[in-house]
Amino acid sequence: MTTPAPLDVNADTEVLHRLRRAQGQLAAVISMVEAGRECREVVTQLSAVSHALHRAGFKLVSHQLRRCLLDEQDGTCADRLTEEQLEKLFLSLA
Numbered sequence: 001m002t003t004p005a006p007l008d009v010n011a012d013t014e015v016l017h018r019l020r021r022a023q024g025q026l027a028a029v030i031s032m033v034e035a036g037r038e039c040r041e042v043v044t045q046l047s048a049v050s051h052a053l054h055r056a057g058f059k060l061v062s063h064q065l066r067r068c069l070l071d072e073q074d075g076t077c078a079d080r081l082t083e084e085q086l087e088k089l090f091l092s093l094a
Contacts, residue, residue: 015060025049029046064081
């Protein structure tokens with residue numbers, strides 16, 4: 001069995017960065033709608049928000065999966081998400 005890569009110690013920082021980016025993009029979308037901007041522009045910006053949120057979600061789930069795999073090696077994975085729970089989280093982001 002291959003040993004999983006070590007945990008990304010910057011995962012939380014990266015997730016927060018992605019969420020703050022999405023927050024800023026969402027504020028821009030709200031301003032665009034309030035200003036009566038063209039639909040195409042609003043949808044394009046909204047798509048960017050969605051992408052940023054998905055990236056943050058995938059990072060969270062993949063980090064949790066890696067954590068569980070590492071903990072499984074030393075027998076401490078009892079309080080982590082199950083494979084089924086992780087699969088459902090991934091699918092909810094798709």
